[in-house]
Amino acid sequence: MCGLSADKIQVATGHVEISTITNHYIKTSSTYQKQLLELGNMDSINSLEVNKLKEIIMLQNQEILRLKERLNLENEEQTKNANLNGSKNEFKGVVA
Known part of the structure; x- marks a missing residue:
């Protein structure tokens, strides 16, 4: 309609x-x-500014996602290392 x-x-x-x-x-x-x-x-200058702002926001969102992924990978690595260290300590207790 x-x-x-x-x-x-x-x-x-x-x-x-x-x-x-x-x-x-x-x-x-x-x-x-x-x-x-x-x-x-809206004049063309304002329209261009809006498009620039949208592009900046998109780039910042992509950067945030990359940083979150990196942080998650680092956290996973730390968790693995902590688990490995805990396992080594358990074996040390058995050997001693």
């Missing part, structure tokens, strides 16, 4: 109330309209 007028939607759906049509089938919330107007009025 995208792009249809309220009258055509009314005929297609059978709804009598135009308010029902506008609330359910046509996005008319003031916040949504404001966002569309802001996007429509």
Whole structure:
């Protein structure tokens, strides 16, 4: 129903109330309209800045994921070493 007028939607759906049509089938919330107007009025410089910020955020998120993976690997290595040291100590107790 995208792009249809309220009258055509009314005929297609059978709804009598135009308010029902506008609330359910046509996005008319003031916040949504404001966002569309802001996007429509955005100049190319602002658009470029938004894209740059998105790219920076994406790169930072990738770096965070790499650091988390590295930290997990280090933690796993420390756990393995601790388990090995614990095993060696158990054997020392048996030998002594």
